[in-house]
Amino acid sequence: QVRLVESGGGLVQAGGSLRLSCAASGRDFSMSAMGWFRQASGKDREFVATMSWSGGVAYYGDSVKGRFTINRDKARNTVSLQMNSLTPEDTAVYYCAASDQSTSRSARMYNYWGQGTQVTVSS
Numbered sequence: 036q037v038r039l040v041e042s043g044g045g046l047v048q049a050g051g052s053l054r055l056s057c058a059a060s061g062r063d064f065s066m067s068a069m070g071w072f073r074q075a076s077g078k079d080r081e082f083v084a085t086m087s088w089s090g091g092v093a094y095y096g097d098s099v100k101g102r103f104t105i106n107r108d109k110a111r112n113t114v115s116l117q118m119n120s121l122t123p124e125d126t127a128v129y130y131c132a133a134s135d136q137s138t139s140r141s142a143r144m145y146n147y148w149g150q151g152t153q154v155t156v157s158s
Contacts, residue, residue: 038149040060041056047121053154054116059133070145075128083096085105096140102118103117121156126156131149
């Protein structure tokens with residue numbers, strides 16, 4: 036059974052940091068792009084960051100560029116998202132996703148999704 040399991044969410048004050056992790060299992064993801072999306076209450080799902088299968092290419096959403104960093108450990112089938120300088124606008128459910136098609140900013144290109152982890156940033 037293919038699973039993506041996020042962890043590391045929680046409540047943090049504005050200006051603080053959190054590190055999200057995603058553990059992938061059930062198949063080989065070494066050739067898949069791995070990414071993060073988020074969805075705030077009442078809003079559409081938003082692209083956050085993605086990294087190519089090789090780890091050589093990474094893209095970030097404009098709202099997180101310079102504050103968030105994505106990394107992956109192919110040996111462990113994990114991907115992480117280091118989030119710094121958090122603001123209340125970063126409050127959302129964060130989803131890990133994997134794509135067999137491309138390193139894309141579009142959620143439609145991702146084949147597998149985690150259940151999400153809540154991040155809440157207080158002002």
